[in-house]
Amino acid sequence: MEPIGTGGFGQVWKAHDPKVDRTVAVKVLTGAGGLEGSQQVARFAREAAVAGGLSHFCIVTIHDFGSALHDGQMFAYLVMEFLPGKSLSTVLEAGPLDMGKTLTTASCVTDALDAAHRAGLTHRDIKPSNIMLLPDGPAKVVDFGITKGSDDRHDITATGILIGTPAYMAPECFSGTFDHRSDLYSLGCVLYEMLAGRRPFDGTSWHLVHQHLHEQPPPLLSLRPDTPPELNDLVTRLLAKDPSDRPQSAEEVWAIIGDIGDRHFSEAPPRRGRDIASEVRLSRDEAADGTVIVLRIVGPKPCPDCGTAQAGVQNPASCSACDGSGEIKEKRSVKVRIPAGVREGQQLRLKGLGAPGTNGGQAGNLYVTVQVGR
Structure with missing residues (x-):
């Protein structure tokens, strides 16, 4: 095994599964992460149950979940598809993406969200580090550990703890009210960052909260002048403070992104219609x-x-x-x-x-x- 990533709730290792002779990624629960140990395990179990129940080419595949004793200590683990690529957050360290890659990535993430939303699930933590870019394939969404379902019995949030990543959270999330349109706001933050090379808002956690609630980000066209007007309008709608002013479904966003790609970046030239x-x-x-x-x-x-x-x-x-x-x-x-x-x-x-x-x-x-x- 070799380490390939770390996070607030676990370490990710590259490993070989001898039972089926395949390379896998193993996420091992470590650290407190601000939650009690039992809640951490519940978060892991939820990620296994939720992502394992979603079969989609833009969502990471979960193979197994369990616990094992090592050096006298019990560890929970999650076995998932090994993704031979880089996280979007790592790629963005080099600057904004080209327009074609931006649209392709956004289309994959939106398609994954559509599948989750149709299953009654809200991801709640869409951000660049939870999006994997593969060298020869689609982008994939990972980490469904804090997903919110329609069944409140499976909600593992803890009172007084902010669930999510403030830089990408929709305004309504800070008051504990959210739905699938909150994921679309987060997608808008990610899309803005892919285009501009910077987040729409920066600062400390509580400064971020104030900005999401009351301020507008710097105009996208001032940072990326070659952004098509339709794409600029889409980002503006996704970042609307009021959820009712955003697109109302991931499917709608996916269709808009596809139309923008066909209109501006298709290999086929524009053709005038017949008289x-x-x-x-x-x-x-x-x-x-x-x-x-x-x-x-x-x-x-x-x-x-x-x-x-x-x-x-x-x-x-x-x-x-x-x-x-x-x-x-x-x-x-x-x-x-x-x-x-x-x-x-x-x-x-x-x-x-x-x-x-x-x-x-x-x-x-x-x-x-x-x-x-x-």
């Missing part, structure tokens, strides 16, 4: 005075079941919904204002009402040919 042609029949009075009509049009739309539209390629074998064209037919209604004085056969160009673009490309135009009745 669409339609006709409209007006009475003489409508043509003379102008009117507002509703057009029902059919036009192409990027196929939601495959990535061919984003990649700009055709692969008939890849998708039965669009036969590899990357597009499907979409029926939609469009409200159109017809100006006064239009003539028979006149063609109106309505910018941006055609087919939607891909990878941030502009939408096409809608060309409407006017026919005037008698």
